[in-house]
Amino acid sequence: xxxxxxxxxxxxxxxxxxxxxxxxxxxxxxxxxxxxxxxxxxxxxxxxxxxxxxxxxxxxxxxxxxxxxxxxxxxxxxxxxxxxxxxxxxxxxxxxxxxxxxxxxxxxxxxxxxxxxxxxxxxxxxxxxxxxxxxxxxxxxxxxxxxxxxxxxxxxxxxxxxxxxxxxxxxxxxxxxxxxxxxxxxxxxxxxxxxxxxxxxxxxxxxxxxxxxxxxxxxxxxxxxxxxxxxxxxxxxxxxxxxxxxxxxxxxxxxxxxxxxxxxxxxxxxxxxxxxxxxxxxxxxxxxxxxxxxxxxxxxxxxxxxxxxxxxxxxxxxxxxxxxxxxxxxxxxxxxxxxxxxxxxxxxxxxxxxxxxxxxxxxxxxxxxxxxxxxxxxxxxxxxxxxxxxxxxxxxxxxxxxxxxxxxxxxxxxxxxxxxxxxxxxxxxxxxxxxxx
Amino acid sequence: xxxxxxxxxxxxxxxxxxxxxxxxxxxxxxxxxxxxxxxxxxxxxxxxxxxxxxxxxxxxxxxxxxxxxxxxxxxxxxxxxxxxxxxxxxxxxxxxxxxxxxxxxxxxxxxxxxxxxxxxxxxxxxxxxxxxxxxxxxxxxxxxxxxxxxxxxxxxxxxxxxxxxxxxxxxxxxxxxxxxxxxxxxxxxxxxxxxxxxxxxxxxxxxxxxxxxxxxxxxxxxxxxxxxxxxxxxx
Numbered sequence: 001x002x003x004x005x006x007x008x009x010x011x012x013x014x015x016x017x018x019x020x021x022x023x024x025x026x027x028x029x030x031x032x033x034x035x036x037x038x039x040x041x042x043x044x045x046x047x048x049x050x051x052x053x054x055x056x057x058x059x060x061x062x063x064x065x066x067x068x069x070x071x072x073x074x075x076x077x078x079x080x081x082x083x084x085x086x087x088x089x090x091x092x093x094x095x096x097x098x099x100x101x102x103x104x105x106x107x108x109x110x111x112x113x114x115x116x117x118x119x120x121x122x123x124x125x126x127x128x129x130x131x132x133x134x135x136x137x138x139x140x141x142x143x144x145x146x147x148x149x150x151x152x153x154x155x156x157x158x159x160x161x162x163x164x165x166x167x168x169x170x171x172x173x174x175x176x177x178x179x180x181x182x183x184x185x186x187x188x189x190x191x192x193x194x195x196x197x198x199x200x201x202x203x204x205x206x207x208x209x210x211x212x213x214x215x216x217x218x219x220x221x222x223x224x225x226x227x228x229x230x231x232x233x234x235x236x237x238x239x240x241x242x243x244x245x246x247x248x249x250x251x252x253x254x255x256x257x258x259x260x261x262x263x264x265x266x267x268x269x270x271x272x273x274x275x276x277x278x279x280x281x282x283x284x285x286x287x288x289x290x291x292x293x294x295x296x297x298x299x300x301x302x303x304x305x306x307x308x309x310x311x312x313x314x315x316x317x318x319x320x321x322x323x324x325x326x327x328x329x330x331x332x333x334x335x336x337x338x339x340x341x342x343x344x345x346x347x348x349x350x351x352x353x354x355x356x357x358x359x360x361x362x363x364x365x366x367x368x369x370x371x372x373x374x375x376x377x378x379x380x381x382x383x384x385x386x387x388x389x390x391x392x393x394x395x396x397x398x399x400x401x402x403x404x405x406x407x408x409x410x411x412x413x414x415x416x417x418x419x420x421x422x423x424x425x426x427x428x429x430x431x432x433x434x435x436x437x
Numbered sequence: 438x439x440x441x442x443x444x445x446x447x448x449x450x451x452x453x454x455x456x457x458x459x460x461x462x463x464x465x466x467x468x469x470x471x472x473x474x475x476x477x478x479x480x481x482x483x484x485x486x487x488x489x490x491x492x493x494x495x496x497x498x499x500x501x502x503x504x505x506x507x508x509x510x511x512x513x514x515x516x517x518x519x520x521x522x523x524x525x526x527x528x529x530x531x532x533x534x535x536x537x538x539x540x541x542x543x544x545x546x547x548x549x550x551x552x553x554x555x556x557x558x559x560x561x562x563x564x565x566x567x568x569x570x571x572x573x574x575x576x577x578x579x580x581x582x583x584x585x586x587x588x589x590x591x592x593x594x595x596x597x598x599x600x601x602x603x604x605x606x607x608x609x610x611x612x613x614x615x616x617x618x619x620x621x622x623x624x625x626x627x628x629x630x631x632x633x634x635x636x637x638x639x640x641x642x643x644x645x646x647x648x649x650x651x652x653x654x655x656x657x658x659x660x661x662x663x664x665x666x667x668x669x670x671x672x
């Protein structure tokens with residue numbers, strides 16, 4: 001049985017789980033409603049208590065929406081971060097913190113790190129199966145955007161060759177990300193450093209011209225400006241990586257002896273297994289460190305997962321509390337309905353009919369609130385995602401996943417089961433009490 | 438055609454165990470109209486609810502034709518009421534949000550599907566006979582007399598052979614009350630419905646075949662048709 005379950009495609013599992021969660025609701029509906037047509041009475045109840053009903057529906061929607069918004073947002077963020085790291089199969093850097101390098105290379109939050117030598121770069125670049133070995137030279141900025149020295153192939157790779165204009169042909173040309181504060185044809189002088197600490201004028205007299213603009217990638221690299229790594233070295237008074245005999249060559253191969261160093265190398269291979277070979281080869285104590293950004297992120301999520309579970313428990317508790325207060329409210333409202341219940345019983349309505357009316361009334365409110373909550377959750381997650389995207393340039397897209405739908409269905413199933421209680425309590429009252437009230 | 442009623446040794450205890458109503462024998466032929474009067478708290482409503490099978494703990498025998506209602510369990514009594522008894526209440530007990538037709542066909546919601554269409558047809562014709570407008574307007578906007586007539590249509594729509602009325606004219610002004618009494622008496626007569634009406638209203642009691650008086654939870658013995666006349670004359 002268990003084997004069979006795991007053999008099912010994920011979509012079938014999710015759909016079956018949803019059906020399973022909603023089954024109690026459908027089952028109760030089938031049992032209590034069979035042979036009856038209480039629609040007009042349910043409509044009358046909905047109309048009679050319309051303001052209270054509206055408040056109930058909104059309360060339920062808010063609680064469901066909050067839980068769902070949190071989950072959807074968290075997942076959107078996770079997916080967004082994973083996508084931001086997607087192009088970075090393997091990163092090689094000087095030994096240190098993987099997290100620091102991940103933040104620098106993938107999320108463009110650089111910090112001072114030791115450099116890798118030209119020999120290391122050449123060893124990686126000339127390794128078989130390596131398609132791109134892009135050195136990344138951080139440190140400069142322009143109007144808050146990172147100015148990163150690298151090779152032309154990296155710009156092509158990063159943007160999937162979607163570049164308006166052309167790649168650089170001169171060391172002082174630049175290719176900008178879609179959200180970088182420069183347009184095609186603009187010229188700019190980068191500042192040394194980042195943010196408030198940036199030294200304006202450190203690179204006085206150096207002017208870059210933007211000759212290419214990359215299409216949007218949904219990663220922090222959208223704000224970056226790429227320049228040839230040779231220009232970074234030259235601006236900082238270092239060798240440009242090529243012998244004089246190479247003339248004005250830009251890009252690899254570099255002369256290992258004339259290679260001033262690079263904080264990180266992004267590696268893209270032609271085969272997945274090659275990543276693992278390279279990782280083990282370049283994980284050398286005191287020399288180099290190689291890591292998969294995806295793995296580092298996964299570890300991060302694992303830690304965050306505990307937080308997420310705590311959040312889930314809290315939002316679950318909130319929902320239970322809201323459900324409890326809604327049920328309490330329903331019981332109070334159904335007490336107002338006591339005379340009519342007694343009248344129905346006096347006219348020969350079976351108990352099950354009275355249960356059908358009150359249960360359907362409650363479940364209508366719960367279902368409306370849950371559905372509205374799904375919408376609210378999506379709205380909240382979209383808003384949060386927009387904010388995160390705006391602030392971090394990590395494209396976060398919120399969407400409703402099966403997780404959220406299952407959560408909503410479970411909430412509906414439990415509360416609709418509990419909705420039988422007010423009707424049962426009401427039916428315990430002697431009929432004549434209600435008639436005489 | 439209505440049902441006959443035979444009550445024997447009926448005792449209805451209250452929640453505290455004190456007997457609210459004690460009735461040795463009472464017989465009513467099928468299609469008869471019985472008025473029940475007496476001061477407040479004399480047990481009139483208790484009597485009405487008891488013969489509808491609504492009083493828990495009632496002892497004795499309440500037989501509609503051959504069916505002893507008190508020997509049935511709660512849900513069987515409910516089923517019996519659905520098929521046999523129509524009820525009218527002092528304050529109408531309609532669903533204010535619904536129109537006259539929806540109110541008059543209320544019991545169709547829990548009657549078997551095959552009985553719904555005839556029930557609806559009967560309700561429509563009753564509403565017409567009772568001079569009620571064909572409108573989906575909620576009955577909340579209706580006058581008291583109109584509302585009670587909707588309640589009459591509801592009580593008779595299932596073609597119940599027994600009609601029980603609890604102070605049906607007490608919430609109405611004189612004119613509306615007289616019209617309702619006419620309607621009620623006429624409909625009951627035309628259909629041969631057995632009618633039991635609890636009332637203070639001499640005009641209503643006068644139209645009954647038989648009137649009993651309850652006092653302190655028991656029958657006042659001299660009750661006859663003549664007593665009803667006296668009641669009207671002194672009123």
